[in-house]
Amino acid sequence: MIGKKAARDKARSKAHRKSARRAAEKESSVQQSATERRVKDVARKRYAQCTKAVEVDISMQGPRTGSRTEKTASPVAATAFVGRRQPSDWDGGLILTKDDAIKHGLRYIAWDGCEPKALLDKAGKICAVLVGSPKDKVGWAQVNDQAQSLFDQARSEFKLDPKQTTHRRGSYPAVAAGISYGGGQTRVSNLSHSDHNEGIVSRLLQHPAIKRLAGFGDAAFKLYAPRLHAYYADTLRQLRDRDPALRPNFEGSVFGAATFNLGPQVATRVHTDYLNLPAGWCAVTAIGRFDPKRGGHLILWDFNLMVEFPPGALVLIPSAIVRHSNTAVGPEETRSSFTQYSAGGLFRWVECGFRSQKDFERLGRVHSLSGAERWQRGVQMWSTLDELQSSS
Incomplete structure (x- = not known):
């Protein structure tokens, strides 16, 4: 009798959590719709002005068969759920200044951080976007200032492990939050923090400035890659339906996780975020008070590009497979960043029937797609400029 009552209570509790989540999603949807409509209106007006910044052969960089050398050359892992880890000592693992980077013969792009520029592969698909920022320059400048102040306060309050302040991407405090x-991790779950740090993370996630950064990143993702965005949204929905205890950072964002790179002078070494989905995108917003012509440039090494990356500007890049870094800013300047992304493991967990790859194989299961096919499926989710302009 007690067992039946406990089961009923558990079922009611689960139903209550689901109902509460649906209500929160509905409320968030209403709040996000106005912002998203504004973003769509601005973006559609600028589709015709979205220029091609570069053309690369990235769509052919999927898992390869053949010699060991050929396999190692691909930035995509064999299953195409994640990228392949690249050497961490490229260029000596140094943080480059603008002058250092220019010596590498990179193509320099002067960017105002407002007008969008598309990066296309040789098949004409958009593989990355220099999105820019909303036209509300005054309001967005305030968001940037508020975010930097929040990051400065959080940096002084966090109690961080050494691996959170010195890591393969650079030497600066970085705190991740969300579903990963x-x-x-033995299963999909929320990233954990100490009680002290959890309070600081929650304060950041709940602040209107951070929510606005997250909302703009998600809306831009949906505008420039609607099929890929839908894939992210469907995966996150399935995960949450399966486990109502999972808590997203933002109800209005399809990204599973986010990282606060807290400064005060964030500059990254050459790296890839190889545990993310290879054909997926990472939303990166530069934050701070610095001169983007002097420092803070985004370098996309596999595109041979060096891009001015002003405070408040957003970019969407396939960070799992494209080596990237930032140049240093001046000693009197501040630079932080806010990133949103989804681990490739989330998509693998769903495709394995909500279990690990090891358990999936132990049951004798086989994926319906090969790694090469999965990579090409991801590439097909990218849009073309013609598609975007015809839909506006």
Whole structure:
């Protein structure tokens, strides 16, 4: 009798959590719709002005068969759920200044951080976007200032492990939050923090400035890659339906996780975020008070590009497979960043029937797609400029 009552209570509790989540999603949807409509209106007006910044052969960089050398050359892992880890000591692992980077013969792009520029592969698909920022320059400048102040306060309050302040991307405090799978996790779950740090993370996630950054990143993602965005949204929905205890950072964003790179002078080494989905995109917003012509440039090494990356500007890049870094800013300047992304492990967990790859194989299961096919499916989710302009 007690067992039946406990089961009923558990079922009611689960139903209540689902109902509460649906209500929160509905409320968030209403709040986000106005912002998203504004973003769509601005973006559609600028589609015709969205220029091609570069053409690359990225769509052919999927998993390869053949010699060991050929396999190693691909930035995509064999299953195409994640990228392949690239050497971490490229260029000596140094943080480059603008002058250092220019010596590499990179194509320099002067960008105002407002007008969008598309990066296309040789098949004409958009593989990355220099999105820019909303036309509300005054309001967005305030968002940037508020975010930097929040990051400065959080940096002084966090109690961080050494690995959170010195890591393969650079030497600056970085705190991740959200839903993830990988790096030692045995199942999909929310990233955990100490009680002290959790309070600071929650304060950041709930602040209107951070929510606005997240909302703009998600809306831009949906505008420039609607099929890929839908894939992210469907995966996150399935995960949450399966486990109502999972808590997204923002109800209005399809990204599973986010990282606060807290400054005060964030400059990254050459790296890839190889645990993310290879054909997926990472939304990166530069934050701070610095001169983008002097420092803070975004370098996309595999595109041979060096881009001015002003405070408040957003870019969408396939960070799992494209080596990237930032140049240093001046000693009197501040630079931080806010990123949103989804671990490739989330998509693998769903495709494995909500279990690990090891358990999936132990049951004798086989994926319906090969790694090469999965990569090409991801590439097909990218849009073309013609598609975007014809839909406006």
